[in-house]
Amino acid sequence: DAKTTQPPSMDCAEGRAANLPCNHSTISGNEYVYWYRQIHSQGPQYIIHGLKNNETNEMASLIITEDRKSSTLILPHATLRDTAVYYCIVRIPLSGSARQLTFGSGTQLTVLP
């Protein structure tokens, strides 16, 4: 199972881009990279996922390196409401087509006014 490594904490100024890195050097060829976030005391919220191409949606962009050993989540214009713990997750197969999400410690992003 591929493990992920994230910095424990980061700060970002409000209105600036927040770039959250993640290392997953043992990722296998068909494993996806997912990003979730958890705002204090709430359930985790899906942000974005990708396999090998860069992805963008209304919340964020995901940049995956060509060798797929690392990725970066980009919040283009961070707001105070983006303060949360961000989890980078590599999917692990379970029975059938179910996918376990293994949550590590994540990165605590604090957006500063």
Place this chain on the structure above:
Amino acid sequence: NAGVTQTPKFRVLKTGQSMTLLCAQDMNHEYMYWYRQDPGMGLRLIHYSVGEGTTAKGEVPDGYNVSRLKKQNFLLGLESAAPSQTSVYFCASTIPRLAGGSHANEQFFGPGTRLTVL
């Protein structure tokens, strides 16, 4: 669309008591999951279900039982609560969808149940 809801939101039990946590989703999702989250830690999978009438063990199943009698509901039971089961319990559901020709799952989480066992 209520999404994923959990009942109750808070509960305090004494050691040895039993209780059932209810998770309900109105998105017609096939897969449902129960996680626990201890203070300062990530989520750990307790049990999961890939369809009505089926359940399977996750990473930390001991002390818990589950049932999926209806597609929209996933119940988590504690037969004899212990202080080590003090935690926040999250339910999630998902439906596989195609992305680039392969299945990719996005899990929708409920708001959590905060359980304290004295």
